[in-house]
Amino acid sequence: MTDELADWSTAADRLAEVATDRSGSPDAGAPDLVVRARSVAEVQTVARFATAHGIALVTRGGGSGLAGGAVAGTGSIVLDLSGLDRIVELRPADHVAIVEPGVITADLDAAAAAHGLFYAPDPGSVAISTIGGNIATNAGGLRGAKYGVTRDAVLALDVVLADGRLVHLGAGTLKDVAGYDLMSLVVGSEGTPGIVVGATLRLRPRPAVTATIAAYFASLELAAEAAVAVRSTGVQPSVLEIVDGATLGAIDRLAGSHLHERGEAFLLAQVDGTDVTAEVAVVEKALVGATEVRSSTDPAVSAELLAARRLALPAIEATGRALIEDIAVPPSRLAEAVRRVHAVAEATGTTIYVFAHAGDGNLHPIIVVDAEPGAALPAAAVDAADRLFALALELGGSVTGEHGVGLLKQRWVARQVGPDVDGLHHAIKRVLDPAGILNPGKAV
Amino acid sequence: MTDELADWSTAADRLAEVATDRSGSPDAGAPDLVVRARSVAEVQTVARFATAHGIALVTRGGGSGLAGGAVAGTGSIVLDLSGLDRIVELRPADHVAIVEPGVITADLDAAAAAHGLFYAPDPGSVAISTIGGNIATNAGGLRGAKYGVTRDAVLALDVVLADGRLVHLGAGTLKDVAGYDLMSLVVGSEGTPGIVVGATLRLRPRPAVTATIAAYFASLELAAEAAVAVRSTGVQPSVLEIVDGATLGAIDRLAGSHLHERGEAFLLAQVDGTDVTAEVAVVEKALVGATEVRSSTDPAVSAELLAARRLALPAIEATGRALIEDIAVPPSRLAEAVRRVHAVAEATGTTIYVFAHAGDGNLHPIIVVDAEPGAALPAAAVDAADRLFALALELGGSVTGEHGVGLLKQRWVARQVGPDVDGLHHAIKRVLDPAGILNPGKAV
Ligand SMILES: Cc1cc2nc3c(=O)[nH]c(=O)nc-3n(C[C@H](O)[C@H](O)[C@H](O)COP(=O)(O)OP(=O)(O)OC[C@H]3O[C@@H](n4cnc5c(N)ncnc54)[C@H](O)[C@@H]3O)c2cc1C
Ligand SMILES: Cc1cc2nc3c(=O)[nH]c(=O)nc-3n(C[C@H](O)[C@H](O)[C@H](O)COP(=O)(O)OP(=O)(O)OC[C@H]3O[C@@H](n4cnc5c(N)ncnc54)[C@H](O)[C@@H]3O)c2cc1C
Numbered sequence: 001m002t003d004e005l006a007d008w009s010t011a012a013d014r015l016a017e018v019a020t021d022r023s024g025s026p027d028a029g030a031p032d033l034v035v036r037a038r039s040v041a042e043v044q045t046v047a048r049f050a051t052a053h054g055i056a057l058v059t060r061g062g063g064s065g066l067a068g069g070a071v072a073g074t075g076s077i078v079l080d081l082s083g084l085d086r087i088v089e090l091r092p093a094d095h096v097a098i099v100e101p102g103v104i105t106a107d108l109d110a111a112a113a114a115h116g117l118f119y120a121p122d123p124g125s126v127a128i129s130t131i132g133g134n135i136a137t138n139a140g141g142l143r144g145a146k147y148g149v150t151r152d153a154v155l156a157l158d159v160v161l162a163d164g165r166l167v168h169l170g171a172g173t174l175k176d177v178a179g180y181d182l183m184s185l186v187v188g189s190e191g192t193p194g195i196v197v198g199a200t201l202r203l204r205p206r207p208a209v210t211a212t213i214a215a216y217f218a219s220l221e222l223a224a225e226a227a228v229a230v231r232s233t234g235v236q237p238s239v240l241e242i243v244d245g246a247t248l249g250a251i252d253r254l255a256g257s258h259l260h261e262r263g264e265a266f267l268l269a270q271v272d273g274t275d276v277t278a279e280v281a282v283v284e285k286a287l288v289g290a291t292e293v294r295s296s297t298d299p300a301v302s303a304e305l306l307a308a309r310r311l312a313l314p315a316i317e318a319t320g321r322a323l324i325e326d327i328a329v330p331p332s333r334l335a336e337a338v339r340r341v342h343a344v345a346e347a348t349g350t351t352i353y354v355f356a357h358a359g360d361g362n363l364h365p366i367i368v369v370d371a372e373p374g375a376a377l378p379a380a381a382v383d384a385a386d387r388l389f390a391l392a393l394e395l396g397g398s399v400t401g402e403h404g405v406g407l408l409k410q411r412w413v414a415r416q417v418g419p420d421v422d423g424l425h426h427a428i429k430r431v432l433d434p435a436g437i438l439n440p441g442k443a444v
Numbered sequence: 445m446t447d448e449l450a451d452w453s454t455a456a457d458r459l460a461e462v463a464t465d466r467s468g469s470p471d472a473g474a475p476d477l478v479v480r481a482r483s484v485a486e487v488q489t490v491a492r493f494a495t496a497h498g499i500a501l502v503t504r505g506g507g508s509g510l511a512g513g514a515v516a517g518t519g520s521i522v523l524d525l526s527g528l529d530r531i532v533e534l535r536p537a538d539h540v541a542i543v544e545p546g547v548i549t550a551d552l553d554a555a556a557a558a559h560g561l562f563y564a565p566d567p568g569s570v571a572i573s574t575i576g577g578n579i580a581t582n583a584g585g586l587r588g589a590k591y592g593v594t595r596d597a598v599l600a601l602d603v604v605l606a607d608g609r610l611v612h613l614g615a616g617t618l619k620d621v622a623g624y625d626l627m628s629l630v631v632g633s634e635g636t637p638g639i640v641v642g643a644t645l646r647l648r649p650r651p652a653v654t655a656t657i658a659a660y661f662a663s664l665e666l667a668a669e670a671a672v673a674v675r676s677t678g679v680q681p682s683v684l685e686i687v688d689g690a691t692l693g694a695i696d697r698l699a700g701s702h703l704h705e706r707g708e709a710f711l712l713a714q715v716d717g718t719d720v721t722a723e724v725a726v727v728e729k730a731l732v733g734a735t736e737v738r739s740s741t742d743p744a745v746s747a748e749l750l751a752a753r754r755l756a757l758p759a760i761e762a763t764g765r766a767l768i769e770d771i772a773v774p775p776s777r778l779a780e781a782v783r784r785v786h787a788v789a790e791a792t793g794t795t796i797y798v799f800a801h802a803g804d805g806n807l808h809p810i811i812v813v814d815a816e817p818g819a820a821l822p823a824a825a826v827d828a829a830d831r832l833f834a835l836a837l838e839l840g841g842s843v844t845g846e847h848g849v850g851l852l853k854q855r856w857v858a859r860q861v862g863p864d865v866d867g868l869h870h871a872i873k874r875v876l877d878p879a880g881i882l883n884p885g886k887a888v
Contacts, residue, residue, distance in 0.1 A: 093672065093776035116678075138621045149619060152596075167864045171842035173772040174804035175593060177582045177632040178842050178849060178857045179888055180869050184628035188621045205678035228537065234560075234649035235718055274679055274726055278719035328617040332537035360618035398615035398622050405622060413622045420611045424875065425624050431871045444623055 001049040007036040007083070018078040021065040024321060025407050027374050029074030031058065036080045040158070040166060040197045046079050047195065048164035050437045057162075057437050059191040061102065061133030064125040066324050067406025069137065069190040069442055079195065081132050087111050088198070095203045096155065096172070101132025101196050108201070117203040120147035123402075124310050132196045138188030140402035142306065145359025146238035146272075147204070149402065151187040158198030159186055162433035172200045185428070190404055190443040193432035207272035210238070211280045212302035215290040216263030220244040220342075220354060222289045223265035224335035227358035229286040230269060231331055235279045239270035240359030241309055244338075247353045247366075250315035251308055259308060263291055267358070268309050270302065312355045316366050320351075323367040323377070323385055327392035328401030331361040340391055341365045348384040362401035389415075405443050413444075445493040451480040451527070462522040465509040468765060469851050471818050473518030475502065480524045484602070484610060484641045490523055491639065492608035494881045501606075501881050503635040505546065505577030508569040510768050511850025513581065513634040513886050523639065525576050531555050532642070539647045540599065540616070545576025545640050552645070561647040564591035567846075568754050576640045582632030584846035586750065589803025590682035590716075591648070593846065595631040602642030603630055606877035616644045629872070634848055634887035637876040651716035654682070655724045656746035659734040660707030664688040664786075664798060666733045667709035668779035671802035673730040674713060675775055679723045683714035684803030685753050688782075691797045691810075694759035695752055703752060707735055711802070712753050714746065756799045760810050764795075767811040767821070767829055771836035772845030775805040784835050785809045792828040806845035833859075849887050857888075 002008050009015070015030040037043050050057040056076035063070055072078045085102035092115040097108060106126040109119040122141035123129055129139065135157070140149045147153075156170035170176060170183035186194055217223040223242040230240060243251075245264035252260050259266060267287065271279040280295050287293055296302065316322050329337045338354060341363065345352040356363040365388055369381045389399045389412040399412040414422045425444035430436070446452050453459070459474040481487050494501040500520035507514055516522045528544035531552060535541070536559040541552060550570040553563040566585035567573055573583065579601070584593045591597075600614035614620060614627035630638055661667040667686040674684060687695075689708035696704050703710060711731065715723040724739050731737055740746065760766050773781045782798060785807065789796040800807040809832055813825045833843045833856040843856040858866045869888035874880070 091774070091776070093676070094774045095675070096774065138625075140619055144619070148596075151625075152592075161864075165864055167868070168862070169865065171772065171860070173774060173806075173841050173845065175584055175588070175772045175801075175806045175845035176842040177844050177846060178853070178860050179865070180633055180637075180872060181582075181595075181628045181631065182865065182868060182872075184625045187625065189624055193624075205676060208678055231539070232537070232649060234652055273717070273723070275719070275722035279717070282718055328615065328619045330535070330538045330540065330617060332535070357619075362617075362619045397617050398620040400621050401617065401619035402621060409622070416615070416622050418612070420605075420609055421613065421623070421626065424611070424626060427875045428624060428626075428872060431868065431875060 001045060004045050005035055005042055006038045009034050018060055018063065018080060019072055021063045021068060021070040023066050023068040023406060023408060024373055025068035025071045028071050031072040031076045031078045034078040034080055036083050038083060040160065043079065043160045043195055043197050044164040044166060046077065047160050047162055050077060051162050051435045054435055055437060056440050058439050059195050061130030062128045064129045065133060065137060065404065065406065067404040068408050069404055069406040071407055082130060084197065090115060092117060097201045097203055099131055099199055099201060101130060101199065103131045105129050105131060105134055112203045113206065116206050118206045119153065119201065119203055121150045121153050124313055131199055135187055135196050135199060136189065136191045137404045138402065140357060140362060142239045142241060144357060145240045146236050151184060153202045154183060154187055154199060155202055156200035157183050157186055157196055159194035160197050161194050162435060162438050188404065190406065191439045192429060192443045193438065208274050209276055209297055210270055210272040210302060211276045211295055211297045212305050213269040213280060213283055213293065213295045214305050215267040215287045216292040217265040217267065217290055218263060220265040220338045221335045223267045224338045224358060226267055226287045226289060228332055228334055229288060230283055231359065233282045233286050235271060235282045237269045237283065237359060238272045239268060241268045241355065242266065242358045243309060243312055243355040244353060247312050247316060247355050250319055250353065251311045254315040254318055255308065255311055257308060268305055316353045316368060320368040321371050321373055323369065323381060325365045325367065325385060325388050326400045326403040327388060327397055328362045329392060329395040329397035333395045334358055334361055337363055337391065337395055341388065344384050344387045344391065348380045348387065350380050350384040352384065407442060445489060448489050449479055449486055450482045453478050462504055462507065462524060463516055465507045465512060465514040467510050467512040467850060467852060468817055469512035469515045472515050475516040475520040475522045478522040478524055480527050482527060484604065487523065487604045487639055487641050488608040488610060490521065491604050491606055494521060495606050495879045498879055499881060500884050502883050503639050505574030506572045508573040509577060509581060509848065509850065511848040512852050513848050513850040515851055526574060534559060536561060541645045541647055543575055543643055543645060545574060545643065547575045549573050549575060549578055556647045557650065560650050562650045563597065563645065563647055565594045565597050568757055575643055579631055579640050579643060580633065580635045581848045582846065584801060584806060586683045586685060588801060589684045590680050595628060597646045598627060598631055598643060599646055600644035601627050601630055601640055603638035604641050605638050606879060606882050632848065634850065635883045636873060636887045637882065652718050653720055653741055654714055654716040654746060655720045655739055655741045656749050657713040657724060657727055657737065657739045658749050659711040659731045660736040661709040661711065661734055662707060664709040664782045665779045667711045668782045668802060670711055670731045670733060672776055672778055673732060674727055675803065677726045677730050679715060679726045681713045681727065681803060682716045683712060685712045685799065686710065686802045687753060687756055687799040688797060691756050691760060691799050694763055694797065695755045698759040698762055699752065699755055701752060712749055760797045760812060764812040765815050765817060767813065767825060768847065769809045769811065769829060769832050770844045770847040771832060771841055772806045773836060773839045773841035777839045778802055778805055781807055781835065781839055785832065788828050788831045788835065792824045792831065794824050794828040796828065851886060
């Protein structure tokens with residue numbers, strides 16, 4: 001096959017580079033071959049070859065995934081799509097972009113900005129993740145409180161199936177009910193039913209004004225309660241995040257800031273629109289119990305506050321090996337969830353940092369352990385993670401809101417959905433990938 | 445089986461009542477049995493029976509469908525779910541409702557209103573359609589410009605499979621990536637992969653203020669151009685509709701109003717939020733070319749204007765037998781689409797009324813023919829419909845934006861999605877319904 005490909009390698013250093021993602025998944029060995037695709041035709045060639053020979057094929061975007069979705073073990077081929085990075089077309093009048101999968105998320109947003117538009121999904125990893133990876137994980141982001149997740153921005157997909165066929169899913173229009181919604185099936189499926197090689201994405205007009213509201217609280221529970229109160233005002237914030245005191249301390253250490261002095265929890269909200277004066281007043285009024293509230297429409301101030309929030313994960317990762325959890329709960333149970341995450345930390349004797357996309361009930365409890373990457377995890381940390389998953393289900397939620405199942409959450413997802421649905425997942429996987437070569441052992 | 449059921453009938457008049465929907469589909473005969481389900485267990489009993497005996501099972505909600513999705517031919521069983529009409533639980537703090545499938549759409553919205561919330565999807569048929577039918581067709585509505593379609597309001601589904609198993613799809617949270625998105629697969633699938641027996645739905649806080657903006661234009665093309673201009677302002681109207689002069693005349697005749705005197709096209713927009721003064725000004729400014737613009741935040745005025753728009757379809761139906769088309773195009777091509785629909789009418793010598801959900805590029809060209817219901821359609825009307833479908837595809841759109849495929853659009857959907865995707869639809873259908881008993885011959 002390699003004679004049909006322009007850029008491939010079996011060099012150990014190159015293979016090591018693409019063997020894992022940012023999940024800290026245990027070492028699965030290194031793949032046998034990495035192909036950096038130059039065209040859709042090459043993707044088709046690789047898929048056909050993998051199917052014909054029954055070889056595991058792991059598609060890779062930016063490698064920033066947190067669930068082990070792009071981990072490639074011994075015997076597999078890695079298909080690196082980061083080189084397919086053209087923004088093929090921007091259609092400003094339609095608020096649409098047509099892109100290759102390797103486009104870096106932030107690059108698309110920047111290209112849209114030149115036309116007064118923006119690309120809404122903004123995971124913390126915008127600077128390093130790709131659109132293909134965002135689609136395959138249904139990535140969320142800070143602006144998700146108002147604009148939803150990646151799926152809400154996907155209007156059509158070009159997908160290479162396991163047997164090499166190229167199909168187009170979705171009509172590219174805002175509304176379409178022509179047949180089954182296979183497009184949504186591919187979104188969030190971690191590349192297991194097909195390889196995304198093109199996407200038609202929804203852009204939106206950049207709001208005329210964005211106001212940022214920052215508040216400090218004496219505890220994360222109080223901040224969580226305030227977030228629930230904001231949700232009930234009828235104002236739809238574009239961003240609604242909460243960060244606990246421990247995380248503020250970690251950010252301070254990384255960035256030299258002084259956030260933790262101001263409270264044991266931080267709430268960050270944004271409202272955007274034509275004139276947001278009234279909305280800001282409503283949100284401020286809902287922040288009962290805050291020790292300090294500050295609002296600004298100055299883009300520089302907003303950027304600074306958002307940057308602090310975006311540092312949360314890197315700052316925690318700088319303190320030790322981080323197990324990044326990603327549970328979702330009904331929004332009204334946010335404060336309860338926070339309380340019980342703290343109880344899990346206490347019961348298991350682990351250190352758990354917490355920040356959350358409070359606008360949609362998506363919490364990231366981060367268990368930091370004292371263990372080398374790749375080494376076995378302390379039993380207490382595994383116990384804590386299991387308790388967090390059980391908590392999510394007990395609260396009527398999900399064990400993964402946005403990071404995906406990957407290698408790490410298989411067992412818990414099977415428990416969440418139950419054996420019948422798990423069986424359907426596998427049956428549908430077999431329809432799309434009879435040889436089982438696409439990212440085997442992931443997602444379902 | 446019937447000894448296990450509380451309410452069933454083989455009486456000819458009852459069977460005739462449930463044999464068809466509002467599509468005006470050609471007569472397919474009458475079903476053999478109608479079961480009005482009293483419980484989920486009864487639904488499971490009927491599904492098991494139908495699978496065991498290979499009998500076609502047609503689920504029915506309000507029967508308001510416009511694509512023939514609920515048409516039940518000779519030899520079939522109709523499963524009428526309109527009796528499962530309890531709102532099981534409202535969780536105001538979570539903005540969530542848990543409902544049975546037979547709840548009338550408007551009833552859910554009214555129940556939500558009691559808590560300061562609303563249910564966003566509002567098809568023209570809110571007073572007669574059911575939540576189950578809305579989900580099975582992924583119904584759109586007037587407020588879709590801002591709040592999306594039914595799928596955007598669905599957080600989890602209880603589904604009875606063809607073999608009688610009950611599965612729960614989706615986590616009920618705002619974010620969830622645990623496994624494949626089978627929930628979205630069921631939405632819009634016209635009951636062909638399973639029967640929706642319960643839904644967890646997203647409600648939203650009722651906006652503090654809603655402003656309605658009504659404008660008249662000298663032509664529908666001008667109104668369509670104005671709608672595109674509104675979309676580019678960055679203001680997100682909740683409603684953005686256009687109606688042509690012929691439809692205004694029909695509404696006048698039905699309602700005794702005097703809309704048509706004021707222009708050859710009508711544009712209706714709503715903006716909602718905390719303080720919409722600035723938004724209204726922006727929208728008004730974008731309505732270049734309007735001969736008359738009027739705005740109001742008076743709920744009575746809004747209700748009156750919306751009621752006029754909701755009369756569009758009944759008013760046209762009062763003029764003759766109506767073939768209701770439902771094409772979707774990229775928003776920027778709305779004016780072009782309108783122009784070319786008029787050209788189709790001219791070329792085929794047919795009468796075509798047009799109104800559109802302009803906010804999302806979804807047009808309803810309505811071909812009115814001089815033929816009795818059930819009688820064969822004039823060749824010119826069939827030709828016109830085919831030209832409209834071809835137009836949708838040529839403009840890069842969809843042959844059905846919200847009404848669905850049903851019996852009427854099979855051939856065109858196969859053409860739209862192509863043979864490979866069509867094959868996948870059928871393969872997935874076989875996974876979920878191996879005996880092929882669920883609404884055979886619909887959707888895919
Ligand atoms: C600092 C940091 C912050 C983060 N913040 C967020 C956040 O806020 N929200 C969030 O949701 N995630 C977040 N993440 C996780 C991660 O960035 C996302 O999951 C992202 O979408 C992965 O994109 P990627 O291109 O790096 O994909 P990869 O890691 O390369 O791959 C992820 C999965 O997608 C599959 N895949 C990749 N490309 C394709 C394709 N073209 N076709 C089919 N399958 C494909 C892979 O096989 C794998 O299963 C964060 C990660 C980091 C390191
Ligand atoms: C005056 C008028 C205005 C309309 N305006 C709109 C509009 O603005 N937007 C729009 O999208 N549509 C509109 N429609 C079309 C129609 O109302 C919608 O398609 C609606 O969603 C159908 O709901 P129903 O309960 O009447 O379903 P039915 O007509 O009974 O069934 C529709 C389809 O759904 C299936 N089904 C029904 N219930 C279930 C269930 N519980 N589980 C599985 N499958 C099920 C049926 O088998 C059938 O295929 C309008 C119709 C009329 C008559």
